[in-house]
Amino acid sequence: MAKVLMKGNEAIGKAAIEAGCRYFFGYPITPQSELPEYLSSELPKVGGMFVQAESEVSAINMVYGAAAAGARVLTSSSSPGIALKQEGIGYITNASLPAVIVNMMRGGPGLGTIQPGQADYHMTVKGGSNGDYQNIVVAPASVQEAVDMVMEAFDLADHYRVPVIVLADGLIGQMMEPVEFHYVPKWDLPEKDWALRGKGDGEKHMVENLVMEARECEEWNLAHYRVYRKIEEQEQDWEEYKLEDAEYAFVAYGTVSRIVKSAISQLREEGYKIGLIRPKKLWPFPQKAFDRWDGQIKKYLDVEMSMGQMVQDVAYACNDKHKIEFYGRTGGIVPGVEEIVVFAKKIMGGDK
Numbered sequence: 001m002a003k004v005l006m007k008g009n010e011a012i013g014k015a016a017i018e019a020g021c022r023y024f025f026g027y028p029i030t031p032q033s034e035l036p037e038y039l040s041s042e043l044p045k046v047g048g049m050f051v052q053a054e055s056e057v058s059a060i061n062m063v064y065g066a067a068a069a070g071a072r073v074l075t076s077s078s079s080p081g082i083a084l085k086q087e088g089i090g091y092i093t094n095a096s097l098p099a100v101i102v103n104m105m106r107g108g109p110g111l112g113t114i115q116p117g118q119a120d121y122h123m124t125v126k127g128g129s130n131g132d133y134q135n136i137v138v139a140p141a142s143v144q145e146a147v148d149m150v151m152e153a154f155d156l157a158d159h160y161r162v163p164v165i166v167l168a169d170g171l172i173g174q175m176m177e178p179v180e181f182h183y184v185p186k187w188d189l190p191e192k193d194w195a196l197r198g199k200g201d202g203e204k205h206m207v208e209n210l211v212m213e214a215r216e217c218e219e220w221n222l223a224h225y226r227v228y229r230k231i232e233e234q235e236q237d238w239e240e241y242k243l244e245d246a247e248y249a250f251v252a253y254g255t256v257s258r259i260v261k262s263a264i265s266q267l268r269e270e271g272y273k274i275g276l277i278r279p280k281k282l283w284p285f286p287q288k289a290f291d292r293w294d295g296q297i298k299k300y301l302d303v304e305m306s307m308g309q310m311v312q313d314v315a316y317a318c319n320d321k322h323k324i325e326f327y328g329r330t331g332g333i334v335p336g337v338e339e340i341v342v343f344a345k346k347i348m349g350g351d352k
Helices: 006-018 035-040 058-069 081-086 088-095 122-127 143-160 172-175 214-234 254-269 287-293 311-318 337-348
Strands: 002-009 023-026 051-052 073-077 099-105 136-138 163-169 177-179 238-241 246-251 272-281 280-285 299-302 322-328
Touching: 002 006, 002 299, 006 035, 006 051, 006 099, 006 143, 006 172, 006 177, 006 238, 006 322, 023 035, 023 058, 035 073, 051 177, 058 081, 058 088, 058 099, 058 337, 073 272, 081 088, 081 099, 081 122, 081 238, 088 163, 088 214, 099 143, 122 163, 136 322, 143 163, 143 214, 163 172, 163 238, 163 254, 163 272, 163 337, 172 254, 214 322, 238 254, 238 287, 246 254, 254 272, 272 287, 299 337, 311 322
Parallel strands: 023 051, 023 073, 073 099, 099 163, 136 163, 246 272, 246 299, 299 322
Antiparallel strands: 002 177, 136 280, 238 272
């Protein structure tokens, strides 16, 4: 299939349709509004349904219903809108239902700005709803990767019966890049025999969510965590960039990782041995990458569009908080190559 030039938000919408999504429930908010706009015209063409709900809270509960019926369903929003969806995400997770949720992050907290940010890491990776749970979180760094990850997200959601969150900064949604669409299922997935059925003939099913007795609730949670442990073992995903001889390593995700690569090129021209670990999934966090390179790396340089929300995970992964140095911009400001180079040189000193 030939590549086409598309804006990130619209490409995500097309990727969802290609992956078999036929239901979208959402509400407009910058910088993701082009995604529901695209689906509002394209979903009906393939027999799907688009609903602009009266609020984000309504939208996520519509997702809950469609997921319970076994549909491939998508919702999207941006930071404060995703915050409003957290209770519903918790219910969907507790019921072991698959859904895909796109967050095009903006500056914050609160309504924040409409410029791109990465300050929803804690809310998304650590869980924004109550209780013990995890969601798979993927973090694209390009429009093509957003397309590929959205397609994979529907398979991951169905396979593990968990919500999958596509966590992208607003730049990914707004930039235009050439992309191609080629959906290949990750697994040969079985029929959803657990899904709700109507009053017709055949076996009737229920989707349970409420567990009142303490011991039963504990076992419910332990069953979820058995799934999460399997995900941690099988689904860690990352990119390694120029690490073969590296003595230092940046850690960055999303758009920031692309800026960091440009900084690495400049630093290497000056003789600095530095590379990059880029988490492609933020949960499960790529512990295996740090296990692989930790004996070689003197310091990890964490660069984010936040005040350092990923730092704790990097410190845990390398088992030494003293090996972490952080540089971040926040509120919608995107760090530039030169300032990252200056930061790195301060950490590396004369090491070349």
